[in-house]
Amino acid sequence: MSYLADVMTWFPSFLARLRTWRLAVLYLCYALPGGCFLLVATPPFQTPDAANHFFRATQVAQGGWLAKSFSGTSGGPIDDGASDFAAIFDPIAHHPEVKLTTSMNERGRLIRWSGENRAAEFPNTAIYPAYGYAPQALAIAFGRAFNASVRATYVAACAAGLLGSVALTAWAIALARRTALALFAIASLPCTAMLFSSVSQDATVVPLCFLLIAFADRSIDEGVPVSPRALVLMALGCGLVVSARPPYAGLLLLMFAPGLRIDATRYAFVRRLVWFGATAAAAAFAALFFSRAGWAPVAPPRSLGGQLDYLSHAPLQIVHIVIATLNAYGGFYFASFVGVLGWLDASFRHGYYTLAMLMFAALALASALPADVQRASRAADRGAAVAVFAVSTAMIFGSLYLTWTPVGNAVVEGVQGRYFLALAPLLALAMPAPAARGSRNLSVQGRSARGARALCVVIVLAFPFVTFIELVDLILHRYYL
Template identity: 25%
Template sequence: MNVKPERVFLILCLIFGIGFLLATPIFQVPDEPDHLLKSIHISKGEILPEKSMVFVSSYPPVPYVASASVIFVGKLVNFHSLDMIIYFAKLANLLLYVLIVYSAIKLTPVHKWVFFLLALMPMTLYEAASLSADSFTIAISFLLIALFLKFSFDEEKNELNTKYILILFFLGLMIALSKQIYIVLMLLFFSIPFYKFKNRRQMFSSFLVISIPLLLIIEGWGFVIQGAYVPVLPEISFHGQIVFMLLHPIAFIQALLHSFLHYAQYYLVSFVGTFGWLDNRLDTPLPSILVYIYLIVLILVSLIDNNDFNINLNQKLVYLTTFSLSFLSIFVLEYIAWNVVGSNIIEGVYGRYFIPIAPLFFLLFYNKRFKFNSDKMGIAIILFSVSILSISLYLIIKRFYIV
C-alpha cells in the first residue's frame, strides 16, 4: 500500500475545511471583518487604501484576489445574499489553499508528512477556510519552501536555469505582494548546493537578480501607502519606536524575553489551534494536552520522516538562520506597529504568525538515523490527524451552537 500524503491531504482538507467553514459563523475568525472590507475594496478595483486605523487595510492585494473575485461576480449577477457571498468567498480561499498546498506536498522531496501535519493543523485550517490573508500567505510560503527543497535535493534539477529562477522570482513576488515580512524566506536560496550553478559568482548574481527587484517592490508599496495606517493610540509611533530600539537595544531584548515568558503558553496554543476571536481572549482553544501532543507528534514525525536525501550542516544553518530572522522580524514588526514607544512587553503576536515558517524549524530535526515503515507511519499520521480535526470541529460546533 503506497500512501500519498498529498492525496490524503486533498481529501481531508476538503472534508474538514468545508466543515470548519460551515460551522464557523461569519466574522469569528481573527480580523475577518477587516479582511472582508479589504476584499470588497479590491473587488471594486480600489487597490490603494485610504487612511485607516485598521492595519489590514495596508496589506497588498494579492491574498484577496480569490475572495474579491467571488464578491465581484456576486455583485455582477446581482446576488442579494451577502452572507452567501461571504461563504462562497471563504470557499474560494479554501480551494486555492488546497490547490497550492497540494502542490507543495507533492513537490517537496523531504518531510512530506511534516508539511501534511502543519497544513492540516487546526489553526492552519481554521485560517485557510476564512477570508483571512493568512490562507494564501501560509500556502504560498509552504510552496516556496517546498520548491527550495526540490531544487536542493532533486538530482534531476542539475542546474538552475533561467526558467527556475523566474519561478522563484514569481513565488517571491507573491509573498512581496502578500505579507512582506515573510520575504526573508528568499534566504533559502543559499541552501541550494553550489554545484547546481556554474560557479559561486553565478549563484550570488542569481540571488541578487531575484531579491533586488522584490525588495524594490516592497519598498515601492511601502512608499505608495505611506501614512495610510493610523495607529490606534497616539503613543504608538513607527519612527519613535525604531529610534527607541536603536538607542536602547537592551530594553528591546528585555521586552522580547518578557514576552516569551509571559505569553509562551498562548503562542503554542494559538499556533496549534484555537477558535473564535483571539484578540479579546474570547476564543476556545484546544485542550493544552492536545496542543503538546500535536507538537510532540510533529517533532517525532520530523525525526522519522526521512528518505535517501542527506541535509548537511550548512543547509541546516541556512534553515535556522532564515527561521530565526523571520521569527525575530515578526516581533519587531508588532513592536513597531502595535506597541507604545518603550513598552516593556510586545503585544499583538499570535502563534499563527509562525505557521508560514514552521517547516524550517522542523527541518532541523531531519536525520537518517531512524528508519520506520513509511506506510505504517502514514496510516498512523492520518488517523491522528483525523482524530484531532474531529475534536476541533466538535469544539467549534460546541463553541458557537451548544449552550
C-alpha cells in the same frame, strides 16, 4: 552504461514523488471535509479581523485597489450591504457566552448588495496589496454581478479561498521531499484550516510560502540546476509573499542555500545577488505602493519614533524583552499555533494540545531519521533554513514591537502563533537527517531506525483524524450549545 545510470538516478526520484503524491491526496481527504465544515458551521466573521478582510476584499472587487486614509484611520467606500451584514454577527466575537441565533441567521439572509457605498474603516487590512485577495474578490464580484445575497457571496468568497489554498498546499506536499511530512502536519492543524476557510489574505500567502519551501526542498534534494523559468516563478512567489507580509522577507535568503544550484559557472553568486536584489526591490515597491495610501498612524501610547528612541538609548533591553516575552506568552504562542479558533475565544481541551505536542515530537523524530530515497542533508543548507526562519521570526517580533507595543513595554504585544505557520516547515529542512541506506544488508540498528520512523509517520498521519473530531465538538459548543 550511461543510460542505465540515468535510469538508476531517475527511479528513486520517481518513487519519492509517488510517495509525496499519496501524502498530498491524504491531505486533500482531511482538508476538504474539515474546511467545508468550518466554512458552513462557523458563523460569519468569527476569525481574527474577518470583517476587515471582507471589507478589503469587497473594496478590491469594486475596483478599489488602493485604500484611502481619512480622519486618523483608513479604509474606503464599500457597499452598504457588506457593513450591514457584518454588524449582525459582531456581538458573537469575544463573547463565548453569545451563540448564533435564528434571528441572526434570518436577518443575515435578507441583506442584499445595495449598490450604494458607505465609508468603512478597516485600517489593519487597508494596507494589504489587492492581489492578496484575488480569489475572494473574484467571488465577491460574481456575487454582486448575479445579485446574490451578501451571505451567499460571503460563503462563496470563503469557498474560493479554501479551494485555492488547499490546492496550492497539496501541490506543495507533492513537490516536497524532506519537508513533505511537516507540510502535511502543519497544513492539517485547526489554525491553518481556520485561515484557509475564511476571507483572508493568509489563504493566499501561507500556501504560497509552503510552495516556495517545497520547491527549494526538492531542488536541494535533487541537486538539479534551477531553470531560468523556475527562478522567475520563484521570484514572483517571493515578491507576492513579501509584499503582503514584509516580515516574511527572510524567505528571500533561500536563494543563498548552497544546495540550490543556480549556475555552474563562476557567476553563480552574482546571479543570486541580482535575483535577491531585484525581488526584494520589487516586493518593497509593491508593499509601499499599497500601504502608503491606506496607512494610518498608530495611536498613543504606541509610537514608532518613540519606540526606536527608547531602544536606541537602551539596546541591551532587547535581550530582556525577548526573555520576558517568551516567559509571558510562550504557552499562548504554541496553543494559537495549533489552534485557538474564533477571535481567540474558542480553545480546545487541554488534552488536545498535549496530543499536539506528542505529534510534533513524532514529526521531529521522523524528520531526523533517514527516509527512503533521501539524500543526506548538508550543514550549509540546514544553516540556510535556520537563517531564513530566524530572520523572519525576528522581523515578526520586531515589527509588532515597533508598531503595536506601547513605548517602553517589557514584552512584545500582538504576536500570535498563526504568524509562524508559513515558516514552520523550514525547521524540517534544518533537521540533520542522514541518507537512507539500501534495503539490503540493513543492520539491526538500521531496521530499528526505519521502524521508529514508520511509527512516527503513522502518528503524524493519524493526528488530523483526532483534530476533526475535536474540531466538530469545539465549534458546536462555542457557537450553538
